[in-house]
Amino acid sequence: MHFGRKNLPKPAESKGARPALDAKSVIREARYTFVRGLGWAGVMSGFINVLQLTVPLFMLQVHDRVINSQSTDTLKLLLVIAIGAIILYGILDFIRALIFQEMAKSLLRRLNLPAISAAMGVALEKGSVQGTQVLRDLSDLRTFINGNTIGAPLEAIWAPIFLGVMFALHPYYGIAGLIAVLTLIGLSLLGDLLVRQITKEATDANLRNIGDIGSTVSNAEAIEAMGMLPALAMRWRLSQQHASELLDIGNARSKGMYSVSRSARFGMQICVLAMGAYLVIQGETTPGAMIGGTVIMGRLLLPFDNVTRDWRAWVSALSSWGRIRNILEERQSEREIEPTPRSEGPLVVDNLVYAVPGANVPVLRGINFNLNPGEILGVVGPSAAGKSTLSRVLVGAAKPTAGGVYLDGHSTYLWERGSFGDMVGYLPQSVSLLNGTIRENIGRMRHANPRKVIDAARAAGVHEMIGRLPLGYDTPIGAGRHTLSGGQQQRIALARALYGWPRLLVLDEPNANLDAEGEASLLRAVKQAADAGAMVVLIAHRQNIMQYAHKLLVLQEGRVKQFGERTDVIRSMTQDDDNIKSLPTVKRNQHNGGAA
Template sequence: MLYRQFCIFCPHPSEKPAFFLDHNAAEIGQAKQQGAQTLNIITQLAIGGLLPGFVQITFSAGLLGHSIGWEIALTVLIYGAVVIGLDYIRVGRVKPFLDTAMERSQENARLIGNAVAIVETLRQTRGEQWMAQRFAQSASDAFANWRHYALASSFFSAGLGIAAGFQLAMTFLIVVPRVEAGLLSVGAVVLFNTLLIQLNEPFHLVGMAIKETVEAAARFRPLAAMWHAPEEEDPADPIAYRPSQGAVTFDDVTFRYDNGRSVTKISFSIERGTPTFIIGETGSGKSTVLRLLLKALQPSEGRILADGIDLARITSEDWFAHVGVVPQDVVLLNDTLLSNIVLGRPFDPERLRGAARRASIFERIESMPDGFETVVGERGLKLSGGERQRIAIARALYGNPAILVLDEASSALDEDTERQIMDGLRDLAHDLTIVAVTHRMSSIRSGDQIVRLSTMPTGK
């Protein structure tokens, strides 16, 4: 919670993993920008508009009633009520157009993020026009709703002009006879005009504040939805995890998705010394088992034990302090090799070199002119696929994990490179527990443990 208080517009790392599957970077950035603008608008309206406006209305109406006549003050206040009422009605009429326009704008941000992420694929498949048409359609919908919003607002603005004319006529019908009768001096008329201007301005300001507040709320809604996304909750009574054997046991674990698919009564044990490979056909639940192991999902039934401790009783922070993960899709920063391996953790040069050696990438890094200061380019594209994979392994090993998890970590590599990487990791099996999801049998050796999953059943 402290992080959120001081970093309001940062995507929170404790969000459930699904949050980052549902929202891309461009969409989050758009929501953050609009949220920041919203808070600025509301602050300016409150401090520079509403509070001074109400003070000004109270003071000017009292002075007008006392100096000229309370019936004139009442007429002006009625006009103010009409102004605020029309703005309130306008808000109700134009809000649907505003909400739809903001939704389409958010969709545009999502489309831009998607297009940037797959720009090479779009070019290779000649899909640029398709993506451009989708964006144009969404932008056209947004523009149409903005136009309806502007037209409706203009209609109500015309109504405000008519109300202003009516107010002027009514007040002069009261003032002119008094001047002719000698009850009011020219100075009183000048004072009247001055106070009328002083009163009408805050009325319009309050009406504008209502409109701006509704617009601000519409802009803030995407960020609010992200802000209230469910967080990953730590157990109420956590148990500290201090790995001894690095053993993991699935004890009759069942997990059911909302669509009815499930993995049912999975039982196996993973131990240090022997790499464990989880295999199975597409749809058999390999990724589900891995997500259960990484606490991205919670079992519907059964338990997962880590050295005899129920994984549900271990906090995510404690668990990942001892677990290294090598994902299927390696993501590297456009930064140095050092930054990509250390990734914000306390820097230890000996640990860095040791992780690189264990990942069989140290010699290659040393042969580069800039060594660990070599910049890898956007998404690490200056490196080969095998080099990126070894950097990801070094990143996982830098934390000295007790358990190393590989999620189809070499699926994009050729079999020879995959075999070399797995043989290198196999040499580490006596120091840490290794569990790997794979669809290739070529990387498995006779002494390895195999967990074979059958296709996930469907139906509730």
């Protein structure tokens, strides 16, 4: 059975659809914030660098003027000016630090929500490790901006000020300073060439190790029960050793280049001092200029030395920003449209195709069916038929490769997630509750109406069970908190799906951990939701919960093998012995009274 697109409203014509969150705008505003803050910090750095000339110029004037003239009045005046300049230097340096702090806070404020949204999308598609990497990048970027590393290049930009003073003292000083600066820049570039690739390989290897360990820890019970820890520990050790070796090579190269850079800086300062002494002997400059030129030379080279030392921090920060920008651009907010009012229309799946990125064979191929309000659809089929994937696509947790899923004419994937959440209840195959209270979990982590929370709990048959917990609905659950059994978690997750009586209810293996009492409560909840006008999609292997289904969808190898009214599908299946084997319970129930 096929339902063509000609009967469907176009998604682009959805009510008031327009982009609510533009990734390019977010990136542009974040970049503008950073550049503007960096510009102000750069201006401050110019004044700070000028004020840093206070010490060498004070030394020069004391040596050449005060000592020669024996004037204490001149010394007092110079001292007052120098102290005032140093105080002003401290004030401006503090203001620059506040600018960096405000930059970091502003960037975090602009990027936080888009980054979290992107992280959730990546976690859905590629796993939690890749998703959390986005948040780590954001934290690393903030730490970098708040640190002292970011200021070194800004000070290096104002190197011409010091070079100009050195040329004013004597042309040889200026030439020596210019040669020294170019030498340090060359060493920095050489160090980057030696370290960049090896550091990237080490970072990638470390991320893979973190992902492997994270996925392994989630299966701690099986590992402990079957004695798999020694073998896994050996695998971790080998992979970590490889990553550690790469990191050690990168650190060794980086530290080696920094040592060469520092040695070169100290050597050039000694050469400038020796050159100054020679010029004093030749009568071409004064002893004060010799001392001042040496101090200015050290100050000139210091930011370049810091840039060499902190170059990897800059590269790492740029890499973090690049990953954040790329993920925001790749996950351009195609699904973030204007909130849509609660609708009453049917669910239509039109020529749906879904393929895992990089896979040659689609998981779902040409799925077509519709479901009207108040109807219950049972989805059955062998393992790996695509049932759980279908449930994820139905609720917009996965993007269709082709075709689409439409609820009242709106694409479930493109629907703004806040208003879509009011329309949909979802119970995934792998149940997981969030850190918080039971009330917060059932209420979907919102400031939920207590009456609606209790209504959902009653519908799921867990109200009395919750009342027996230490703090009732306020019992905290999650990591390190009150532990619930698998059946209790599944029933609370069912209450969460039922909260607010959604229009579309998708339940994937909802009875997997339930006993007879829990299964009876599930059946009552499904019947009650359908009677209230909801469309219910039930995915299960235990066919007895299909007794209330109005329609059946049989999936096999990602294709629709049978779809239609439950009795029609059962009648068709009983005519094929192979199909009977694939659905033994359906046939048995049909002969026992027509229940599937």
